Amino acid sequence: MTILRQPTRAGVRDAAAKIAAILPRSPLLVAEIQGVGVAFKAESLQPMGAFKLRGAWHRLTAIDPEARAKGVVAFSSGNHAQGVAWAAKRLGMPALIVMPADAPKSKREGTLALGAEVVTYNRRTESREKIAAELAEARGAVLVPSFDDPWIIEGQGSCAIEAAAQMSEMGLGSPTHAVVPCGGGGLSAGVALALPDAKVTIVEPEGWDDMTRSLAASWIEEVGENPPATACDALQTTRVSQLTFDVLSRRDASGVAVSEAEIRSAQRWAAERLRLVVEPGGAVALAAVLAGKVKVEPGLLVLLSGGNVDTAAYAGVLAGSD
Template structure:
């Protein structure tokens, strides 16, 4: 029987120390929504434009040095791909990333520029996971999932430790009382739940892809429907969350909401005008939930802005709309 390593708060703190040793903290911005000042953690300003750099660094640095020459294999539509590619480059490890053919070109090009090999695939159910597992086995490489991994979850949770320290620096003595975060497979949300054990956790997903919300409400894992609608949130198109992430969030009584595509576009524009930052659709869903009234702003709230890797033409079109 294989024993699966479980993510822990101690692991999150170890990850935070690792990340702090190589990267500066991402900014914490403050802005009012419905008359309440809320904190926004700009993970979109990471070197790869997303929080995924955290989990990738914690995971790859945990690989024994004798194994590193065989490299790593990951599967991702883009942000995890870039995180793994960046960490592999810093550690001198080969990296292969399996990416859907329809992944945003900006994410694919960035992954290649970081030195990773990219293998294209169809976005069909389970295809990239199977290809990645085959490649890892054939090469003797370490498979690095985007969320179904204890080290990755702990690494993503380091953002919570970092934000907690920033709250103290700003003199917010009551600390973080509620975290609102984008959610795909739940690695970031689960990591935050471990990092901030006293804070309420709300996950936000695009409509039709809100499998974590439905899973938390049902008490067991629910998959996204095969006929799930199109969404601009390529980074949040996860059909099934993992047992690891679900268990952490379920134990913490996390809740979830879903936001519409128009609400996401409104959030992207709001972030550009009020925070002066570029946010990709998947990175804007937590903001969208507040603006749409699906989550009530409150003092001590932390909103995660998880990524900013946008297609230039698509982003320009969003800014030019009024919906």
């Protein structure tokens, strides 16, 4: 993919202004951990249940009006799909989403309910990027990647612009450390641009921690063969992009990995303490804090990135004790 420009903090601020014009800010909640007030940005409460509508709105509104009639094509396991479908519906644009056949039923149904067309593929044997690119070319549509795009990165970073303003209004000061779920790195790169003075820690599921290993090695490392099963369907990216890696590298971001048990524990904590439904991938940053893998300190901002759960699986998590 040819990148025509780089994402910038100015672009993040532009995206934040666009979002503010159409949506109220997502809530910022505060809860004590180890006696310290920690800020939680509840992106799980967005209209389609995740932060992804931010990047989608910033990207789709940047498409020339005359080109919008041919629509957009995206690939996603669910949250980016719903974000693109939500933005496309609001703009009156056709949207086609390439989704894995094993995507959560709730996310597939949510995407269809927003008016998008869905094409499925086998994530183990087929390339979603190749399928989406071919479909976009055939239709003359704009391809909207889930993270490897400057507009997407800037749009996702708008949540941190909001969070910083909310923390200031609540007397919490500026964010000094942002802890962010990471799949391909679009959200974490956007946050890194939005908060140039804050430390950034990205969090991934164990076995899918390619960004963490890439940042430690100073070059991109892919997820290995036969990665372990994870409930974090939204974070199963096998290779991060050069674009997101470069942004995070320049900011000296670091990463940690969390276990499936730690993720489930975080989901329960969010339900009990914050009264929030948070999906596995959306809970990894909280999991890292609760597991002691991120230091609890004043100015800590934790992103809860999505709440689109499979009902049966979530009921099992709440009923569990691990």
